[in-house]
Amino acid sequence: MTSRRIAVVGAGIGGLTLAIELRRRGLDVEVYEATEELREVGAAVALSANATRFFLERFGLEERLSPRWAEVEALAFRDGRDGRLIGRHGTDYRERFGAPYAGIHRAELQQVLAGALGGEGLHLRKRLVGIDDDGASAVLRFEDGGTAEADLVVGADGARSTTRRLLLGYDDAVYSGTSASRGIVPPRALSELPDPGAIQFWMGPGAHLLHYPLGGGDHNFFLVERSPAPWPHERWVVPVEPDSHLERFRDWHPAVRQMVSAVPVTQRWALFHRPPLGRWSRGRLTLLGDAAHALVPHHGQGANQSIEDAIVLADQLAGTDDWDAARERYERLRRGRTRKVQHASITTADVLHLPDGRRADERNARLGHPGAVDRHLAWIHGFRADVDVPDEAGGGTWL
Numbered sequence: 001m002t003s004r005r006i007a008v009v010g011a012g013i014g015g016l017t018l019a020i021e022l023r024r025r026g027l028d029v030e031v032y033e034a035t036e037e038l039r040e041v042g043a044a045v046a047l048s049a050n051a052t053r054f055f056l057e058r059f060g061l062e063e064r065l066s067p068r069w070a071e072v073e074a075l076a077f078r079d080g081r082d083g084r085l086i087g088r089h090g091t092d093y094r095e096r097f098g099a100p101y102a103g104i105h106r107a108e109l110q111q112v113l114a115g116a117l118g119g120e121g122l123h124l125r126k127r128l129v130g131i132d133d134d135g136a137s138a139v140l141r142f143e144d145g146g147t148a149e150a151d152l153v154v155g156a157d158g159a160r161s162t163t164r165r166l167l168l169g170y171d172d173a174v175y176s177g178t179s180a181s182r183g184i185v186p187p188r189a190l191s192e193l194p195d196p197g198a199i200q201f202w203m204g205p206g207a208h209l210l211h212y213p214l215g216g217g218d219h220n221f222f223l224v225e226r227s228p229a230p231w232p233h234e235r236w237v238v239p240v241e242p243d244s245h246l247e248r249f250r251d252w253h254p255a256v257r258q259m260v261s262a263v264p265v266t267q268r269w270a271l272f273h274r275p276p277l278g279r280w281s282r283g284r285l286t287l288l289g290d291a292a293h294a295l296v297p298h299h300g301q302g303a304n305q306s307i308e309d310a311i312v313l314a315d316q317l318a319g320t321d322d323w324d325a326a327r328e329r330y331e332r333l334r335r336g337r338t339r340k341v342q343h344a345s346i347t348t349a350d351v352l353h354l355p356d357g358r359r360a361d362e363r364n365a366r367l368g369h370p371g372a373v374d375r376h377l378a379w380i381h382g383f384r385a386d387v388d389v390p391d392e393a394g395g396g397t398w399l
């Protein structure tokens with residue numbers, strides 16, 4: 001339909017998904033990635049049905065993904081200190097939402113996606129530093145001195161996005177008041193763990209542990225604590241004394257302590273998010289994923305929302321020559337939905353971290369109720385970004 005070029009900045013989860021779908025639809029796309037290879041050591045993601053459905057239905061990746069991911073058997077909530085089971089749901093998840101809920105090493109996911117894209121058009125070691133935009137086309141400038149021209153630039157360069165800073169003119173990251181330690185633990189080190197096939201939240205005053213199984217048998221954990229605001233460091237990830245993260249969890253359940261002490265933890269991640277923007281585009285540039293709406297990971301939705309964005313943007317761009325109108329429709333379809341998920345993500349931590357007392361008891365009653373998934377999660381996981389109209393979606397509440 002057109003020989004115009006789309007440049008995607010960032011070969012993360014959103015950028016690769018967008019590039020695969022654009023190419024599948026016959027559009028000309030090049031991806032520019034800052035790093036030398038597509039891997040992030042020690043990181044994993046849990047992908048929910050609102051995203052995995054596209055990998056299976058559109059990209060036909062089930063055969064490649066199923067040996068690499070672990071489908072979670074249930075979603076469980078526990079008391080972090082006595083280990084009491086508060087609620088266990090979603091044993092019919094795939095049947096219910098039509099696609100899996102699965103944990104996967106992030107590097108493996110990126111490799112499968114890069115394989116689906118094919119070798120063509122993926123440029124590594126290309127860190128974007130600037131964009132010269134004359135309104136009709138854009139010239140991307142890279143750190144190595146190279147340039148590339150495009151008719152449309154999609155900034156999919158993550159939570160610390162350069163493209164967002166170029167669009168806004170400043171850095172608007174906001175510290176969420178929570179920080180996290182994380183690790184990947186082999187199953188042999190988890191003898192105390194009940195229900196290892198489930199994705200589980202262990203809740204307590206001011207902190208929670210989230211963990212889930214990964215393909216190959218490992219478990220990913222993510223230990224979140226309230227930490228004083230503002231974040232006292234320039235960097236988002238800081239070195240910590242080994243085992244300093246254990247202090248606060250001395251009186252937590254043995255399964256929690258065993259998991260979070262099974263591997264050395266030497267870093268702490270400050271969790272930042274970004275305020276919602278009124279527009280995601282300026283000139284030839286449009287944002288996607290964390291660059292457009294970085295959110296805290298307490299609902300496990302950052303990657304999933306990037307995938308939803310990518311599918312919607314590709315759908316809007318394909319089949320029309322009017323890319324400005326396509327981008328406006330994309331923003332209209334995505335801004336409200338991602339705002340709601342951003343807000344739910346930050347308030348989820350507040351709910352998980354309630355102090356002991358009446359409100360924590362009421363939360364536990366809600367999470368133990370058989371309708372908890374319908375009420376609090378179906379609006380996220382049951383959403384079909386390519387079909388559903390966001391304002392009408394769900395009607396669920398935020399936890």
Ligand SMILES: Cc1cc2nc3c(=O)[nH]c(=O)nc-3n(C[C@H](O)[C@H](O)[C@H](O)COP(=O)(O)OP(=O)(O)OC[C@H]3O[C@@H](n4cnc5c(N)ncnc54)[C@H](O)[C@@H]3O)c2cc1C
Nearest residue numbers: 010012013014034046128157158289290300301302303304
């Ligand atoms: C500790 C932690 C745990 C998380 N767990 C989950 C989870 O379980 N489920 C979930 O859905 N989400 C989770 N998230 C969030 C998720 O990882 C992100 O939301 C998601 O990766 C965003 O996808 P993206 O494509 O927008 O950006 P990214 O996947 O971050 O990709 C951005 C890419 O852009 C590249 N890049 C950056 N700057 C430049 C530049 N200047 N030029 C060129 N390339 C550049 C980067 O190298 C990277 O490859 C978690 C996040 C954190 C921090």
